[in-house]
Amino acid sequence: MAVVVDTGPLLAAALRRDPAHELAAALIAYGGRDLLIPDPVVAECEGFLRLRKAHEGARRLLAALVEGVWVRVPLTPTLFAQAVAIDARYRDIGLGLVDASVMAIAAATKSPILTFDFRDFRAAPPARGGAWDLVVDEAAYASSVHPS
Amino acid sequence: MVRRTISLPASVDEKIRKIAEEEGSYSAAVARLVEDASKRTRSSERPSYIGSVDDPDLPRDFALNHEKYMKDALKRIGRRR
Numbered sequence: 001m002a003v004v005v006d007t008g009p010l011l012a013a014a015l016r017r018d019p020a021h022e023l024a025a026a027l028i029a030y031g032g033r034d035l036l037i038p039d040p041v042v043a044e045c046e047g048f049l050r051l052r053k054a055h056e057g058a059r060r061l062l063a064a065l066v067e068g069v070w071v072r073v074p075l076t077p078t079l080f081a082q083a084v085a086i087d088a089r090y091r092d093i094g095l096g097l098v099d100a101s102v103m104a105i106a107a108a109t110k111s112p113i114l115t116f117d118f119r120d121f122r123a124a125p126p127a128r129g130g131a132w133d134l135v136v137d138e139a140a141y142a143s144s145v146h147p148s
Numbered sequence: 149m150v151r152r153t154i155s156l157p158a159s160v161d162e163k164i165r166k167i168a169e170e171e172g173s174y175s176a177a178v179a180r181l182v183e184d185a186s187k188r189t190r191s192s193e194r195p196s197y198i199g200s201v202d203d204p205d206l207p208r209d210f211a212l213n214h215e216k217y218m219k220d221a222l223k224r225i226g227r228r229r
Binding site for chain 1: 194195196197198199200201202203204206208209210211212214215217218221
């Protein structure tokens with residue numbers, strides 16, 4: 001089953017000291033080509049890593065995408081327009097293109113989403129109604145970060 | 149010199165012929181199957197990206213609140229100008 005990946009888990013998979021590293025690493029490492037990574041997510045994640053001067057980590061991310069470890073999803077004109085429409089629909093929460101592109105691809109492919117940004121993904125539900133299907137919910141995240 | 153002639157079991161040959169109907173040629177079907185298998189093999193290994201960043205100065209909630217940290221960084225850059 002395909003899963004659309006957001007920036008938070010992709011970053012946490014690289015950051016050894018992140019509280020959710022083990023969870024993210026397991027999901028990202030073994031999800032393989034079931035994981036769909038939108039181009040805006042690639043750019044955002046790479047940008048954050050460069051911001052922290054983690055250039056080697058950024059290069060490894062890009063190299064893995066070139067090798068086809070995960071599936072990179074470019075925004076076609078249709079997906080881009082759908083993402084822009086989602087962002088406009090939820091203008092009050094300032095969603096932005098990255099989250100909106102994750103939602104547009106999830107809607108187009110009927111895929112669940114791997115994100116840690118629970119607030120925005122709960123606040124901006126799909127136009128068809130219901131809620132986004134999240135691979136990790138708030139409870140699973142909390143229990144992985146603070147195991148009982 | 150590696151020989152390029154291959155002998156395949158009938159069951160594999162049958163699979164390739166089925167895919168060749170979509171791909172347009174037997175060679176293209178073999179190439180696609182080998183590439184797909186190679187990607188599957190690679191994806192079962194742990195990518196070197198995982199755990200590649202060990203930054204002691206990184207806030208613990210960096211991945212969770214990355215958008216906030218990006219906004220803060222942009223504000224700092226803006227103030228310097």
